[in-house]
Structure formats: structure tokens, C-alpha cells
Amino acid sequence: MRSHPPSRPPAAPAPAIEPALLPADPRERAVAVFMDSLARSPSPRPRVVDPVGLMRRAPLVDALARLRARERRVLAPAIALEVLAFSAAAVVSLQVVGPAAPGGLLRTLVEAATRFAWAPTGLSLLVAALPLLWWIAEAGRAGRRAVPKNMA
Amino acid sequence: MDEDRFQALYAATHARLWAYVYRLTGERAAADDLVQDSYCRLFQLPPGRVRAGAERAYLYRIATNLVTDHHRRRTRLGARLRELLLAHEAAPPRAPEPGEGSELQAIFDRLPRRDAALLWLAYVDGHDHAEMAEILDVRPASVRVLLSRARARLADLLQNESKDHHAFPSALAPSRGPGSRD
Numbered sequence: 001m002r003s004h005p006p007s008r009p010p011a012a013p014a015p016a017i018e019p020a021l022l023p024a025d026p027r028e029r030a031v032a033v034f035m036d037s038l039a040r041s042p043s044p045r046p047r048v049v050d051p052v053g054l055m056r057r058a059p060l061v062d063a064l065a066r067l068r069a070r071e072r073r074v075l076a077p078a079i080a081l082e083v084l085a086f087s088a089a090a091v092v093s094l095q096v097v098g099p100a101a102p103g104g105l106l107r108t109l110v111e112a113a114t115r116f117a118w119a120p121t122g123l124s125l126l127v128a129a130l131p132l133l134w135w136i137a138e139a140g141r142a143g144r145r146a147v148p149k150n151m152a
Numbered sequence: 153m154d155e156d157r158f159q160a161l162y163a164a165t166h167a168r169l170w171a172y173v174y175r176l177t178g179e180r181a182a183a184d185d186l187v188q189d190s191y192c193r194l195f196q197l198p199p200g201r202v203r204a205g206a207e208r209a210y211l212y213r214i215a216t217n218l219v220t221d222h223h224r225r226r227t228r229l230g231a232r233l234r235e236l237l238l239a240h241e242a243a244p245p246r247a248p249e250p251g252e253g254s255e256l257q258a259i260f261d262r263l264p265r266r267d268a269a270l271l272w273l274a275y276v277d278g279h280d281h282a283e284m285a286e287i288l289d290v291r292p293a294s295v296r297v298l299l300s301r302a303r304a305r306l307a308d309l310l311q312n313e314s315k316d317h318h319a320f321p322s323a324l325a326p327s328r329g330p331g332s333r334d
Contacts, residue, residue: 030311
């Protein structure tokens with residue numbers, strides 16, 4: 001059972017290829033005929049929207065796009081800071097608990113965990129520091145560019 | 153852009169822009185959303201940002217960028233890495249929409265996205281090279297070369313399809329009358 005409205009080509013008519021305009025090269029002719037067939041092949045209907053409604057919605061869409069762009073910019077540093085905070089807390093906890101752990105297998109495990117817990121801490125520190133280093137480098141370059149040539 | 157000009161542009165371009173976005177995304181809902189976003193963004197541009205007469209090309213450019221973002225959001229990390237390493241990437245596989253010419257669209261989907269966009273703009277929408285350069289953000293001198301490569305890739309695809317499967321004779325028969333509809 002068809003749940004969509006009957007399909008039809010887009011409202012704008014697809015251009016027809018004049019036989020005289022078909023390229024002589026068979027490969028190019030096949031491409032031209034394929035594109036013509038694709039343009040004429042059935043496709044679903046577009047949703048009809050009042051352009052006045054679009055104009056009213058435009059500021060909201062723009063604001064949303066800006067918000068999403070800002071979110072994307074802060075996402076990676078935010079994740080890195082989260083990992084940093086949790087792994088640093090794990091390192092401190094293990095350092096405190098480690099000496100008090102009873103001997104044997106448990107102590108060995110705690111010592112190994114203490115050693116491994118430094119890895120995410122260091123890695124996330126690096127990830128958090130990279131944007132800062134990049135920002136400092138960009139600021140320095142912009143500062144140098146700002147100096148007029150005759151002053152340099 | 154004032155409201156009258158916007159409405160005139162909408163009436164003149166909506167059907168063709170929708171068809172372009174639909175063929176690049178292959179999803180009706182996505183095409184609806186992306187086309188509406190494109191018009192909203194064009195309307196929000198500060199006055200003087202787009203020179204008079206270039207609104208259509210700029211609208212297509214916004215839509216093309218939104219399609220690229222749409223595909224980036226959908227592709228997995230591995231595919232995105234491949235996209236970074238290779239200059240272009242084919243559209244991800246998808247289920248056909250009801251009512252579409254799925255055999256032809258399946259071949260079209262196998263082209264790299266930039267090739268598909270170039271071919272559609274040149275063959276169906278009839279943009280000139282300068283407009284295509286503006287839309288795809290490439291140098292005007294490069295359009296001829298890129299279009300030639302895209303044409304060669306599609307011709308290879310069509311040749312392979314006809315050789316291997318004999319599945320798309322209607323697309324490959326050069327002698328077919330151009331006026332006939334599928």
C-alpha cells in the first residue's frame with residue numbers, strides 16, 4: 001500500500017535534449033541521456049511552504065545555527081576537561097588508598113591502576129592544552145600582522 | 153533582501169533547488185528541511201552581502217554546503233577520516249524513496265558528491281561555469297576539468313553497469329528519443 005502521495009517529476013520541467021545537440025562521442029552521449037532520464041524520472045513531491053512563513057522563521061533558524069556552531073566549538077574541550085577531572089580524581093584517590101591497601105593481589109592491582117590512571121590524565125591535559133596553544137599562536141601571529149610594515 | 157524579491161526568488165527557484173537537493177541527499181524530508189534552511193539563511197544575510205543577480209547561485213551555494221554538512225553528520229568516523237584523506241566521498245548507501253527512479257538514482261548515488269552536484273548543475277539546471285564555480289566554491293578555471301572528470305566517472309559507471317548487469321538499458325541507450333518520459 002502506498003503511504004505517500006502519488007509521485008511525479010518536480011514542478012519545473014526538466015530540459016529535453018534535442019537530438020541534434022546530443023554529443024557525437026558515445027560515452028558523452030550516454031552521460032547526457034542518463035542525466036536527462038534522471039531529471040525526468042519520478043521523484044516525491046516537495047513540501048509546500050509559504051515563503052512568508054520562511055521569512056518569519058529565518059531569525060530563529062539563524063540563531064539556532066549559531067548556537068549549534070558554538071556548541072560544536074566547545075564540545076571537544078568540554079569532553080577533555082570532563083575526562084581530566086575524573087581521571088585526576090581517580091589518580092588522587094588511588095594515591096591515597098594505595099598505601100593503605102592490604103598486601104597481595106589487591107595491592108598489586110591498586111598500584112597498577114594508579115600507574116594507568118595517569119594516562120587519561122596526561123592525554124586529556126594535552127587535548128585541553130592544544131586549543132590553548134593554538135589560540136596563543138594565532139594571537140601572536142595576528143599581533144605580528146597588526147604591526148605596520150614601516151614600523152617593523 | 154526585501155520581501156518582494158525574496159518571494160519572487162522563491163517562486164522562481166524552489167522546485168529546481170528542491171530537485172537538486174533531493175537528488176544529492178536522496179531523502180524527501182531532508183531535502184525539505186535543507187531547502188527551507190537555505191532560504192532562511194539567504195533571507196538573513198545582511199544587505200549587500202550578495203551582489204544583485206547572483207542570488208540564485210548564492211542560494212545554491214548555501215544549499216550545497218548544507219547538504220555537505222548533512223552528509224558529514226550522517227557518516228561514521230571511519231568514513232569521515234576517509235573523506236579527509238581522499239578529497240571527496242561518495243554518498244552513503246540509503247534506501248530508495250517511494251516513487252523515485254531508483255535504478256537511475258542508485259547509479260547517481262555511487263558518484264562522489266561533488267561530481268554528482270557538478271553533473272546536475274551542468275546538465276539539468278543549466279548553470280554556466282562561473283555559477284558552478286560560485287556554488288561549489290572552486291576556481292572558475294577548474295570547473296571545466298572537474299566537470300570533465302565527473303563525466304568520465306559517470307561514463308565508466310554506466311559502462312560497467314551495462315557490461316556487468318545489463319540492468320539499466322534505458323539509461324544507456326543513446327538512440328532513445330529524448331522526449332520520452334519514464
